[in-house]
Amino acid sequence: MSAQISKALPYTGTLLVIAAFVMGLFFGGYRDVHYAPAIACLLSFSMMAVLPSLRDKLIVPAAPMAMLCFGFWIYVTLSIAWSTVPFASLVTYLVFLALPLCFFSPLLSGHPQAWLKPLFIAFMGVITICALWAVIQFTVLHGQFGTRAAHPLPNPNNLAGLINLGLLPALALFIGVREGNNKYMALLALCAVLFAGLVATESRGGFIAMLFGFATLAITLRHQPQSLWKRVLVIVLTGSIVFGMVTHFGGGRFAPHLLQIATFGIDPSSLARVAIWENAWPLLRDNMWLGLGLGTFYLYYPSVRMPGADDSAGNWAHMDPYQYGIEMGIVAPILFYLIGFALMFRVIKSISALERNDNHKVLIMGLFAAVFTLILHTHATFHMYLMPILIIVGVWLALLYDLTRTDNSYVEIEFAGWQKPFMGVIIVSFAALIGVMAASSAYAQINLLKAQDYLNSGRPEQFTLAIQQTEKWAPRSFIDSELQLASLYIDLLNPEQADALFGIDEQMHLYEQSNMLLDIADSQNPAWAEIPYKRGLLYLTRGNMGDAEAAFKEAIDRDHMHFKARRALADLYLGYGRAADAFNLLSEGLEYPHPIKVREEFLPLMRELKPLADIQNNYNSFPVTGSDEVNE
Template sequence: MNNIKILPARSSLISIALLIAWLSALFFTGVDYRLLLLTQFVFLLTYFYIFFNLPKSPISLTRNYLSLFLFLFWVWFLLSVNWSESPHISRHNVFILSLLPASFFVYQFAKINDAGWRNISLFLIFIACALSIHAIYQQYALGLSPSSVFINRNSLAALLNIIILLTCSRYLIAINSQKINLSTLLLAATILLMTFVSGLSKSRGASLSLLIALAILLFLAAKPSNRKHIMFLALVVPITLFISDIFSDAKLFSRLSSMTDIESSGANRFVIWQQAWEMIKDHPILGIGPGMFWLIYPQYRLASDSSGGYFVHNDYMQMWLESGLPGLLLFLLILITIGVSFIKFALNKPDRLTEAAGIFCAILAVSMHSLFTFNFFITAHIIITGLFIGRLNELLSNDNKVPISLHRAVKPIIYKIILSAAFLSLSLILFKMWQSNEYQRVANAFIEKNDYASAEQNLLKAESLHANDALLLTHANIIYTVLSSYPKSEIQSRKLLFNKALSLLVASENLNHYRSIIYELRAWLYAKNPDLGPANSADLAILNFKKCLSLDARQYRIRYAYALSLLRRDESEKALNILNAGIAEYYPHEGKHFVPYLELTLRQRFMHNDFNGAMEIAKMIHERVPNNTNLTAEDIYDAVSTVSLDNYKL
């Protein structure tokens, strides 16, 4: 009798915890790590609650291939940190994809009943509607991209597609069991709202995956009794997308029509995929480690690539690249198992086919869309996908359950002590990371005010709790800034700061040697302070300039300094090659800061008798100078081509 009372309350608590974790993840955009830490802590607390109450509330696991593959995927992903190119970075990123199996198993352990799932569904629909209204406000009131809380509007479209398909299945279930009433009208209205906003994204991948998944859902859910409502959804969703297209400058359908020209329609992605494939060929089995793509990709990036370089824009390629071939195969096995299990289930035409079809098609839509974007690397999308897989597994599987009896391995009191100790230890780690992040936020605020003394005090506190490579790098940069303000005569004080900055850079490099800014800052330390370093400081500066460019060829300020250093050593031909190599790179936000680099390139081309090439650079400079200067490209050419090298400063 006690268990009957405990289980519903237990399921409700776990459901609330999952929704809190999802909401926290929803607002995490890669900047405020407090939100990610909150998601981590809620999951940790939920697992602790489940396993601590094992004697009173037994749990079980479905004995099937889906549970096995998800468990193996989780284990492999955790193990992949050990052979990562930078384990320090991968340890911070491994948690994100781990949310998929973590959400799945929590759903199984929670024993959420139909009423609980209905409440979860309604909550998700409510939040999706709120995000949709926010996106409409952004589009029409603020003139911003309709992305709501996401950085990328495709990410919002992907989430909405999941909820749209869930809502469509709920609408069909409701309409079969009752006549049209307020609740069914509200469901229909939410479908229209979310579809309209999904269309505002102008995402071809999102729209196509939604329409394909919806067609499959309507085919599976079709019955003679609901034919009108099937037709309603079959017409209203594409029509709403069309209306949305009209209200967003009619770009969606023109972009869809452009897909007939495969080469031009995916040009940017093809550039990324081409180089991502080169990375895969260099690391085909074990991969480079979770979260490492954006750090290593600049070494492979083509000059024509205009992307941010943070994602492959194909989750399956990125999964192979980061977690290795076993990681990709296990993930594909998860999706294949879901598909095969659902087909077997659907062939029997069970009573709950419409609900199962809605959830399956939602998973299908996000999986198809992930061929062209990065849905499975967004925390909110991963959690909701894991929950949907958990619910679908419950609908498809039989009663073949395996009880989890970890508490029986030792005495109950010892079991609880071990579990509590593990929970407190992990919670302490998360707390230290949280507090360290807080000190770093305060330090950044002081840096903006140029209060470097207060900033350093907070950075030291942050490092004592949880030192990471970015934190150490920020600290080194502060020391460099302070050092630059000291009079040259204060040799002893400058020497202390110089050595301190170098030691911080070494510590940062030991944690992650793929950050180009480490070598940039070290190069500047040697180049600007030759009196503080060894006799070969100039050589060390050039060596670090070169290392920085090998990690990221788009560091044009470094390229300028590197070339200028070579010119001062009479290595003119080599300097020109360095400058010319950088001209072809894509610089989306260079503006006027790019002009000194262009001027030096113009001068060197002129000195090497490349007069046509020098004029091309003059035209590039002319595009960047203010319109009121009345300078022509020829004027710039004449003025810059013979400037003395002494006029160029590091």
């Protein structure tokens, strides 16, 4: 390989990582396929970085921090084997891979700084663009994007975490730059823009975590040649001006919210998080050793959610180590914290050995403060499940590892003869395996979406072909196609049309096929409430009211917010004359977060039921005499 090509490789790799970052920004869950091309870009970057190093010798990071990161990667990989919902775990694992790929690949290249320097510069630029976009959303486009800047991430707190990853290094560089240097004003302007973006998110957790990170910088960089307190004063004054200007557009509500935390005030957001942690405790307690499966929290939390407890979507625990424990067992958060402590000890040891005015110290502390801030903040949100943030964390950790290198940080492994191509085959095979996993999952999802469109537009033949394509390419754990097909069969078995379309034997065959498809789906996703709901509808086609009632109850037990199951069960109760039970069931459902259309559907029926429900409730409240049994 020529020197010119070798020099160009890191810049090409940087473009690939930036492309993965951008695609990851718009990833919206396992039904979204943005993760597949993003993973393809990261795998290409990894092979570009690692494969050329095999020509000479492989330099492997071997310090405790690197070993713990590798151990965590292996443990997360193994956890898929015992996941209760394998496909959800697979997609989440593909997202998680962004961190180890971005951490290990530059370090294994043999020339980490050649790869990491352009990545650092590029991501500081990308984060600055995100901060500017946050300010634009907050000041100009709040009508389209809401009162707090969040786009394109799912939550304002996540955007705050992303911005902090750039703000803390920028603050460190500003503290370290010499006066009179032409970078002084540029760095101050960069800090102002990033801070403005942070304020535009109105994330109190992000703001407070940033203050802890800034305090860390002030303490550790106090011996810089520049006057620290003069720099801190400039930062505070500039920050105050930016804070006042940005919050002015938000009606001045952010400052009172911050003061509410400072005075230990109680607010709905904090109460909601505490409610989630409290409600989710049984999930951790009952699955402490192995967990339920990576990426499955959103499936199991609805079963333990209490009415009126919180108004969240219920997709995240809003404390990543806690969610790691629920999903992968207690070992996962232990490894997470061990990596954090190993990083801290490594940084302390490194900066203690450096001269007080060593420029490396400034960048090391800026990167460490950024990661430290993110770790603090992720105890109140879900940063470590988002690919864009994982990519930057991986790069920042790699930079920290190399900047703090010692004689024992790397070990050299030389390959002779056949070993070089053999290792190349191993690396390419690993990348190909991950690529196939991502591609097959994404392609199956694309075909499923096509199938749904065909079904909604009344084209059953195209629907069947699309389902066949889905089953052909999908991993075995992908059971959405089985549920879709069972749903079609159940609709066809509707008593109002089944006799006109099918004979008795054909109806029985469809019934048995539907049951089999639902059994397959249930074996791969025992938490999905839609499966027993569909089974209840299937039982109704045969007039099996008792089994239908049990199935609808199971759906509600799995997800208290499955409003279709509540309505179906309420209709059954009404058929039995149990108006009070139907009223109470619907009323309880409205105590959970719900779409407005659910309220519009439930309330008219509840108004009709209330007089009769009151009579039944009053009758059932009378004491029963002469018997220990209570009539239902």
